[in-house]
Amino acid sequence: MLTTISWIALVIGIVSFIIIAFDVYKHPQMMTIMNIIWPINGWFFGPFAIWTYFKWGRLKAKDSNQEDERQQSAKIFVSASHCAGGCTFGDIVGVPIVALTGMTIAGSTLFAHYLVEFILAYLFGIIFQFLAIYPMQQNKHKFHAFKSAIKADTWSVVTFQIGMFGWMAVVHYLLFSNPPTPVEPTFWFMMQIAMILGFLVSYPANWWLIQKGIKEAM
Incomplete structure (x- = not known):
């Protein structure tokens, strides 16, 4: 049953990815x-990502000019989505690296996933943030935008x-006696939940960073 649910969730995520990608194109x-x-974001948020994209993300979305509390929440949501996209990309890249190398730390595959995926998530998170900031700071040196990205x-x-x-x-120690591996759909369904x-x-955290002026609302 869980395998079936996992396949359904993955298909929904992939279809949501394609729908948003096609419209963005x-x-x-x-x-x-x-x-x-x-x-x-469509990959792990599914139909909810489609709804938020057409409501807040797509150009000329109907709420784009509303400056009220809902719109502030939308800006924080998009800012958090930006971070989530970079982290997700890094995490997805990290999974096959650990799987293909058979890497372990202290005899644990989970700890290897933690290390590799944190490094890559941080790297891509900062790169994605830099690519958002730099176009707005082209009158300044790239290093300034890079520092701003790290800070934000x-x-x-x-x-x-x-x-x-x-x-x-929780998945590794509590839910499964034999945790799923990256070749199983259940693994990727658990990753969707993790995202x-x-x-x-x-x-x-994004709300606090924006309130303090450390991070620009998107």
């Missing part, structure tokens, strides 16, 4: 990196990974 975002972020996204990435890694620990939880944990 026809209606490119003003901020180029979001052309990648929105489809990635470090805490966001860390909190995302905390949420994600917490769920991975959602990572997003939820990182949302308050």
Whole structure:
């Protein structure tokens, strides 16, 4: 039953990815990196990502000019989505690296996933943030935009990974006697859940960063 549910969730995620990617291709975002972020979010958020994309992300979305509390929440959501996209990309790249190398730390595959995926999630998170910031700071040196990206996204990435890694620990130690591997659909379904939880944990961090003026609302 769980395998069937996993396949259904993965198919929904892939279809959501394709729907958003196709629309982004026809209606490119003003901020180029979001052309990648929105489809990635479709993979783990599914139909909810489609709804948020057409409501808040697509150019000329109907609420784009509303400056009220809902719109502020939307800006924080998009900012958190930006972080989630970079982290998710890094995590997905990291999984096959650990699987193909057979890497372990202290005899644990989970700890190897933690190390590799955190490094890659942080790297891609900062790169994605840099690609968002630099076009707005072209009158300044690239290094300034890079420092701004680190300042804006470090805490966001860390909190995302905390949420994600917490769920991975639950999966590894509590839910399965033999945890699923990357060749099984259940593994990737658990990863989809991990991404959602990572997003939820990182949302308050993004709210705080934006409120303090450390990070620009998107």
